[in-house]
Amino acid sequence: xxxxxxxxxxxxxxxxxxxxxxxxxxxxxxxxxxxxxxxxxxxxxxxxxxxxxxxxxxxxxxxxxxxxxxxxxxxxxxxxxxxxxxxxxxxxxxxxxxxxxxxxxxxxxxxxxxxxxxxxxxxxxxxxxxxxxxxxxxxxxx
Numbered sequence: 001x002x003x004x005x006x007x008x009x010x011x012x013x014x015x016x017x018x019x020x021x022x023x024x025x026x027x028x029x030x031x032x033x034x035x036x037x038x039x040x041x042x043x044x045x046x047x048x049x050x051x052x053x054x055x056x057x058x059x060x061x062x063x064x065x066x067x068x069x070x071x072x073x074x075x076x077x078x079x080x081x082x083x084x085x086x087x088x089x090x091x092x093x094x095x096x097x098x099x100x101x102x103x104x105x106x107x108x109x110x111x112x113x114x115x116x117x118x119x120x121x122x123x124x125x126x127x128x129x130x131x132x133x134x135x136x137x138x139x140x141x142x
Contacts (some may be wrong), residue, residue, distance in 0.1 A: 024103060035095035035110050041090035047141070051080035074142040081141020085133045090126040094118070 002009050010016035010120040054076035057063050068076075080134045098106055099112045106112035 032095050032099040035091060035098055037094055038110070039088050039091035041093075043084045046087045047080045047084035050083040051076050053092045054079055077142035078138035081137040082134060084141065089130060089133060093126050093128050 010019060017029060020031075024031070055065050055068060055073065058072040059078060061070055091110075092112050094110050094117070097117065098110060101113070106116075
């Protein structure tokens with residue numbers, strides 16, 4: 001984020017953690033944790049549900065899921081990754097906006113972020129980065 005702004009505020013991860021702690025205490029370091037859980041719990045559920053379902057579909061009747069070929073497992077994982085990110089993108093956009101906002105901009109957390117995003121940019125703003133994420137989803141999860 002700082003690279004896109006042209007301002008160098010942090011020299012590395014440890015420096016970032018120290019400065020965040022100094023500015024906002026332990027809450028500064030964990031800013032966005034609830035939004036991360038709101039993204040990861042349903043998205044991971046979607047991933048594993050889809051992955052297991054596809055493995056069962058790809059398994060011939062006379063064989064066990066444990067005997068699936070590597071290409072079929074890779075396809076199941078890749079498609080499951082696409083489904084994972086289809087669920088994860090809206091909360092990920094909210095999390096990123098919340099975490100990179102100046103301190104105090106969103107006093108009510110993700111509700112304020114959601115309200116502002118929809119008001120200013122429309123509902124489609126929750127899917128910013130969709131194409132890039134989907135291009136990456138299959139190979140990263142296969």
